[in-house]
Amino acid sequence: xxxxxxxxxxxxxxxxxxxxxxxxxxxxxxxxxxxxxxxxxxxxxxxxxxxxxxxxxxxxxxxxxxxxxxxxxxxxxxxxxxxxxxxxxxxxxxxxxxxxxxxxxxxxxxxxxxxxxxxxxxxxxxxxxxxxxxxxxxxxxxxxxxxxxxxxxxxxxxxxxxxxxxxxxxxxxxxxxxxxxxxxxxxxxxxxxxxxxxxxxxxxxxxxxxxxxxxxxxxxxxxxxxxxxxxxxxxxxxxxxxxxxxxxxxxxxxxxxxxxxxxxxxxxxxxxxxxxxxxxxxxxxxxxxxxxxxxxxxxxxxxxxxxxxxxxxxxxxxxxxxxxxxxxxxxxxxxxxxxxxxxxxxxxxxxxxxxxxxxxxxxxxxxxxxxxxxxxxxxxxxxxxxxxxxxxxxxxxxxxxxxxxxxxxxxxxxxxxxxxxxxxxxxxxxxxxxxxxxxxxxxxxxxxxxxxxxxxxxxxxxxxxxxxxxxxxxxxxxxxxxxxxxxxxxxxxxxxxxxxxxxxxxxxxxxxxxxxxxxxxxxxxxxxxxxxxxxxxxxxxxxxxxxxxxxxxxxxxxxxxxxxxxxxxxxxxxxxxxxxxxxxxxxxxxxxxxxxxxxxxxxxxxxxxxxxxxxxxxxxxxxxxxxxxxxxxxxxxxxxxxxxxxxxxxxxxxx
Numbered sequence: 001x002x003x004x005x006x007x008x009x010x011x012x013x014x015x016x017x018x019x020x021x022x023x024x025x026x027x028x029x030x031x032x033x034x035x036x037x038x039x040x041x042x043x044x045x046x047x048x049x050x051x052x053x054x055x056x057x058x059x060x061x062x063x064x065x066x067x068x069x070x071x072x073x074x075x076x077x078x079x080x081x082x083x084x085x086x087x088x089x090x091x092x093x094x095x096x097x098x099x100x101x102x103x104x105x106x107x108x109x110x111x112x113x114x115x116x117x118x119x120x121x122x123x124x125x126x127x128x129x130x131x132x133x134x135x136x137x138x139x140x141x142x143x144x145x146x147x148x149x150x151x152x153x154x155x156x157x158x159x160x161x162x163x164x165x166x167x168x169x170x171x172x173x174x175x176x177x178x179x180x181x182x183x184x185x186x187x188x189x190x191x192x193x194x195x196x197x198x199x200x201x202x203x204x205x206x207x208x209x210x211x212x213x214x215x216x217x218x219x220x221x222x223x224x225x226x227x228x229x230x231x232x233x234x235x236x237x238x239x240x241x242x243x244x245x246x247x248x249x250x251x252x253x254x255x256x257x258x259x260x261x262x263x264x265x266x267x268x269x270x271x272x273x274x275x276x277x278x279x280x281x282x283x284x285x286x287x288x289x290x291x292x293x294x295x296x297x298x299x300x301x302x303x304x305x306x307x308x309x310x311x312x313x314x315x316x317x318x319x320x321x322x323x324x325x326x327x328x329x330x331x332x333x334x335x336x337x338x339x340x341x342x343x344x345x346x347x348x349x350x351x352x353x354x355x356x357x358x359x360x361x362x363x364x365x366x367x368x369x370x371x372x373x374x375x376x377x378x379x380x381x382x383x384x385x386x387x388x389x390x391x392x393x394x395x396x397x398x399x400x401x402x403x404x405x406x407x408x409x410x411x412x413x414x415x416x417x418x419x420x421x422x423x424x425x426x427x428x429x430x431x432x433x434x435x436x437x438x439x440x441x442x443x444x445x446x447x448x449x450x451x452x453x454x455x456x457x458x459x460x461x462x463x464x465x466x467x468x469x470x471x472x473x474x475x476x477x478x479x480x481x482x483x484x485x486x487x488x489x490x491x492x493x494x495x496x497x498x499x500x501x502x503x504x505x506x507x508x509x510x511x512x513x514x515x516x517x518x519x520x521x522x523x524x525x526x527x528x529x530x531x532x533x534x535x536x537x538x539x540x541x542x543x544x545x546x547x548x549x550x551x552x553x554x555x556x557x558x559x560x561x562x563x564x565x566x567x568x569x570x571x572x573x574x575x576x577x578x579x580x581x582x583x584x585x586x587x588x589x590x591x592x593x594x595x596x597x598x599x600x601x602x603x604x605x606x607x608x609x610x611x612x613x614x615x616x617x618x619x620x621x622x623x624x625x626x627x628x629x630x631x632x633x634x635x636x637x638x639x640x641x642x643x644x645x646x647x648x649x650x651x652x653x654x655x
Contacts, residue, residue: 035372035633038334040654041314043635045647046327047340048503050320050534051288054260054269055280056244057134057232058141058148061571062538063554066229066645071290071316072121073232073274076112076131077223081303082360084382084558084643087224088302091115091126091233091275096223107218112211118297120235121272121279131211132204133236137245139164139198143178143257144574145542147230149565150556154219155201158591160583161569165256167194172580178257186253195249217595221557228556229645235273242267260538277311277650290316290649307637312653320534322503324349331373331632337654338631338647343506344441350630351375360640372633379627382642384447385552387510387620389417389426392577394544401497401530401540401547407483409493409524412547416481416494418579423617425475426548427465429517436623439509443626449610450567451560453624456599457606458560463614464621473521493524496547500529501537507550510622514548544575554643560602561594564609567619578618585612 052065060069077095080086087095092112096102102111118126135151142148142164149162159166165176168186176182183191203212215222225231240246243266245255263269272280275297278290292311299308319336321327324346330336332353341347355371358364359378393402393414403411417423436444448464451457481489498514500507511529518525527548532540540546553572555562566572568586589609596602631638634655641648 034369035655037337037632037634037654040634041312042317043313043315043338043649043652043654044317044319044330044336045338045340046319046321046330046336047646048320048322048342048534049501050286051283051318053535053538054263055272055283056258056263056269057230057234058138059143059146059258059260059263059269060229061145061147063552063645064534067318067647068272068280068288068290069229069232070276070645071278071647071649072272072276072280073229073234074118074276075228075231075233076114076226077231078227078302079641079643081306082380082639082641084380084641085224087227089115090302091118091131103223108215110213110215110222112213114209114211116209118275119295120238120275121293122235122238124235124237126233126235126275128204128206128209128211130235131233132199132202133239133247134233135202135211135213136198136247137234137239138230139202140195140245140252141255141258144571145178145257145259147556149570150225150230153565153594154215154217154222154225155213157216158594160587161574162565164194164198167197180253180256183253183256188250191253192249195252199249218597220597221559224557228643230556232274238273239268242271244268259542278316281315286320288318288320290318307651311650313649316649322533324503324505331630334372334632336632337635338629341628341630342503343439343509344443344625344628345439345505345509347441347628354630356633362639373630374633374635376629376631376638376640377626379629379640380642381624381627382452382558383552383554384452384622384624385506385510385550386447386622387426387430387514387548387550388572388576389423389618390544390547390549390576391415391418391579391618392544393547394577399545401499401545403495403497407481407489407492407494409483410495412494412496413481416496416547419479419481420616421475421478421480422489424465425472425479425521426514426518427617427620428468428472428475429514429521430465430620430622431467431513431517432623433467435510435513436625439506440623440625443628444623446623447621449606450613450621451563451606452555455558455563456560457564457593457603457610459607459610462607462610465614465617467517469517469521472517476522476525490522491524493522493526495526495528497528497530498548498550499532499537499540499546500550501534502531506625510550541575544577549575554645556643558643560606561590564590564593564606567613572619576618582616582618585616 049064052068053062054060074091076092077087078090080088089095093115096110114128138148153162160172161177169176201214277293277296279293281291282289292314294310296310324342327339331339353373354375355368356366356374358376395414405411432446448460449458477490479489483492498511500511515527518527593605636653637651
């Protein structure tokens with residue numbers, strides 16, 4: 001997040017008998033007094049999502065996968081504890097800067113000095129060739145489902161999809177995006193040439209033990225980009241031995257735009273061979289187990305007070321449990337060290353067992369010495385959940401989410417949301433007050449714009465939607481949709497299903513608010529909600545089957561460009577089937593906003609972007625809600641970094 005917000009619910013320090021701890025908070029000897037874990041070497045957490053989509057860092061782009069990747073792989077640089085804008089060297093020996101010579105004066109060359117003596121879990125020593133190959137392979141794997149656009153854009157310049165195939169299809173007329181068969185049909189010389197260009201952009205120097213990146217344009221957040229899961233370094237030989245590309249420029253197209261299923265079936269997506277503090281021991285349907293890397297290479301703390309050597313937690317067990325009541329029962333019994341809430345609606349239940357409270361700065365109070373849980377409140381967040389319209393719903397093989405597929409009262413056509421009046425009607429029918437009060441427990445604020453609240457470009461005075469039943473009805477009546485016999489949408493009605501991932505009560509509540517308010521405007525309008533297991537939800541989302549999807553975004557880098565691109569041409573824009581003519585309106589604003597270095601000029605560009613987004617309403621922007629975590633008081637070392645996918649277990653221990 002670019003700012004800290006004051007939550008509506010604050011901890012009162014006037015309560016008689018409260019003990020205020022020092023900023024070290026959870027590390028204080030008093031913090032866990034009287035609370036001891038039955039097994040201090042094993043950490044058990046129960047979460048909602050049904051596990052990772054894939055463990056191949058070239059493709060993984062969801063938080064369930066990211067949580068595992070950030071614990072089993074290492075990156076060239078890493079975040080300085082909770083500071084998401086400050087970095088420390090990890091697999092690199094220093095963070096590249098202009099001052100230390102790692103970044104050229106013109107900003108077009110970035111060189112990482114690679115650490116010696118680091119070994120992968122398999123025992124092989126990491127080389128600069130492994131590092132260079134990792135990012136070459138990432139660029140050439142790419143596809144719209146991957147995070148590789150974060151590297152493609154600075155290395156090749158802004159393009160239509162920021163995908164590597166844009167170099168062969170600049171206008172998108174060949175339809176090469178995510179089209180492996182189409183790519184294979186391209187001229188072999190052009191394919192080899194592009195691969196060689198990629199390799200020239202990322203160069204390993206064994207003698208100097210460096211890897212150098214040659215950028216197409218200066219890119220301020222470039223080094224920061226390496227700190228997250230897509231910066232995970234893999235061994236080249238191991239990738240090839242487990243079904244991945246071997247580095248031959250004649251064959252890279254055969255591996256382009258893989259699905260998670262393809263990667264998992266070939267091996268590279270289900271196995272792990274990183275340099276990180278944990279190894280993958282087991283990955284089952286409802287449980288994933290990590291075991292400590294006893295030979296972990298870190299001997300000097302990454303930051304003051306950071307751990308070194310083998311992890312203190314020898315086993316991490318991540319259980320995927322749909323029902324909150326089941327997760328909380330495990331917490332109450334002491335069988336879970338931490339659980340994931342379904343939404344803020346679950347907070348009051350857990351509050352009954354809270355004995356200590358800590359804030360984002362680590363200042364803690366003992367509320368009730370006898371109660372076992374600690375809650376971390378006012379936590380910095382870099383994410384938001386929004387509701388997105390699908391302009392071109394995929395019906396290949398059938399699609400139950402849109403019923404009959406017609407305007408007949410029992411379905412909607414695949415391009416139902418191409419009508420801006422329908423999109424505006426949905427926006428006017430959402431009640432932010434109920435969402436913030438009842439779902440977010442009062443700890444939230446309506447989003448002004450696509451970027452986060454307080455971030456560069458956010459305009460609190462700009463136009464945004466509010467709940468208005470009359471305007472909702474007015475927009476539905478203005479729709480141009482007609483039934484086969486010529487009746488209006490208002491007189492015919494419609495039916496569609498909004499899916500949400502099972503156990504996520506926040507997304508379930510969002511779906512229900514739309515359902516209740518839209519049917520209240522016209523009983524002929526039926527918006528139904530359906531719970532889907534996470535893998536099924538992700539499959540339907542990536543397959544563009546969902547007519548209206550509710551999903552969250554964690555910013556990859558702390559910059560508004562990460563939001564404007566994602567919400568138009570990037571991950572969400574692609575899954576929405578956003579029309580090219582609309583993308584073409586956003587594109588110059590997205591690109592100019594990224595390239596402009598003057599903050600005042602960037603702000604003006606983003607004002608134009610926000611106005612265009614409001615007028616076309618590709619999504620209903622919901623609210624930025626507060627962050628909380630609950631865990632047992634015997635858990636030590638916890639802190640929040642809002643750019644983590646979830647927990648970084650290496651820093652944790654148990655009393």
